[in-house]
Amino acid sequence: MAEKERLRIDKYLWAIRIFKTRTLATDACKAGRVKLNGQNVKPSYEVKVGEVYHVSKGIERKQVKVTGLLYNRADAKTVVGYYEDITPEQETYGFKSMFHAPALKRDRGTGRPTKKDRREIDDLLNDDEDANQG
Structure with a gap:
């Protein structure tokens, strides 16, 4: 059961629906678009509850705080309990305003x-x- 306590960052980002596929999550980690405390995170990095990750996905930037570990992909309503989106409002509205021309x-x-x-x-x-x- 000790294996179940570990969770890779690429699998976590896929499970909480930040990325559509696990391969995209892995590629984002390898390309340096997932950061923890300003440092790039490898795809095999183990997720810990309470950590805050900065994820860049295209022009979208998110700050995600881990509130629970989710091992398999689930529906959107379930996923909300496993992370907290703490992206500042300025960044959120700046991204959305680009599409409301x-x-x-x-x-x-x-x-x-x-x-x-x-x-x-x-x-x-x-x-x-x-x-x-x-």
Whole structure:
């Protein structure tokens, strides 16, 4: 039963649904995208309750605190009890705001935009970009 008390970080990240496959979790560890106290973590590193891991997944950054050990992948409702997402709100909202850009829609059947329409669309987009940068 001593074997059951050990849990690899790659298996843990897969079990709590941070990564879709265990291979992706392993590759992230090898590439240095999983850190503990600023140090890269190898895929075979043993997880301990109370540790905080910094996980980079694409443009998304998460800070995950281990609250329990989960050995097999489970449904999303069950998984919530085994970790705590302590990512600062600034990072969370910064990531989400990238996907909430205004969508320009044209009425169906109006055809291609005229030069005037195109200039108006470009002006709208440029004004929006200027507002985000300033």
